[in-house]
Amino acid sequence: MEMNASYTSFVAVGDSFTEGMSDLLPDGSYRGWADLLAARLAAREPGFRYANLAVRGKLIGQIAEEQAPAAAAMGADVVALVGGLNDTLRPKVDMGRVRAHLESAVELLAPSCGQLVLMRSPGRNGPVMERFRPRMEELFGILEELAARHGALLVDLYGAPVLGDPRLWDVDRLHLTPEGHRRVAEAVWQTLGLPAEEDWRAPLSPAAPPGWPVRRAEDLRFARRHLFPWIGRRLTGRSSGDGRPAKRPDLLPYGALPPS
Structure with missing residues (x-):
């Protein structure tokens, strides 16, 4: 239902999904759904x-402790909190702690x-998704409870089949x-x-799936460039966001550049 609302300020809180990866701009920076919105x-x-x-790579505990207090102090008309998915992708995760951090932030x-x-995040169709689906759905159940309890809006991206289409990843x-x-915007x-x-749920045009040689080449390229480095960071306790500042840390007029 259209509410003809007026929103004069917006703060986005979260991880790489909200930072904007992989919506790459010509200057090497990322845009993403939050910038588009x-x-x-x-x-x-x-x-x-x-x-x-x-900031990419952040877990929900880091988001709750580092980003949420700063966002709360800004008193914006709209705050979007998207987090917890990185936790569910870890080899081991304490979903009780994930719930506690989400509750604290909300x-x-x-x-x-x-x-x-709040947001039920999308998930790419495939075997990796199937492995982590139970954890993700537990996370989404927590978000549904919190949205109902605190009057938050819940964007259901997970329930849109088109966002599982590999061509959108x-x-x-x-x-x-x-x-x-x-x-998403x-x-x-x-x-x-x-x-x-527009109808953001509209399916993509039908397309013939790539043949076996193409799929295997893509799998090898993915493993070499992305999967193995990701596993390496998990084993050594590092994150792609270590030492990286937020791209827009202050609530500034849109178009104004954040301080360097």
Whole structure:
């Protein structure tokens, strides 16, 4: 239902999904669904302000402890919290701790902003997804409970079959393509009660699947460039986001560059 809402500020909190990987821009930076949404909101509201605190590789405990307090202090009209999926992809995860960190973050953010947005994240179809599906669905159940308890909006990307289409996922099989991010931005836009511009759930055009040699070559390239480095970081306790600052740490007018 359209609510004709007015949103003058937006803060995004989370990990690589919200940082914008793999929506790569020509200058080597990432855009992503949160930047796309901010651009559309800014076109509606003069003086619109935007911050993006997300950092790739962050676990929900880090998001709750490092990003949520900063976001709460900004008092924005909209705050989007997306996190926990990195935890479910670890070899071992304590879902009780994941729940506790999510509860802590939501309890802090919900009363501090005009509207909190949570998300059931998309998952790429394939054997890796099947292995982690039970954990992911447990995470999504927690988010549903928290959204109902705290009056947050819940964007259901997981329930949209099109976002499981491998063609909407980058070669690393962990992050959406630019088209995938564009659809997510539209999904959040509509969840905020703003007028739809397209059907973000619409399936892609049918296409013949690649042959066996192509699939095997893609699998080998994926393993060499992405899977093995990812496993190496897990074994050594490192993260791709170690030492990396948020790309937009302050709630500034849209278009203003964050301080260097």
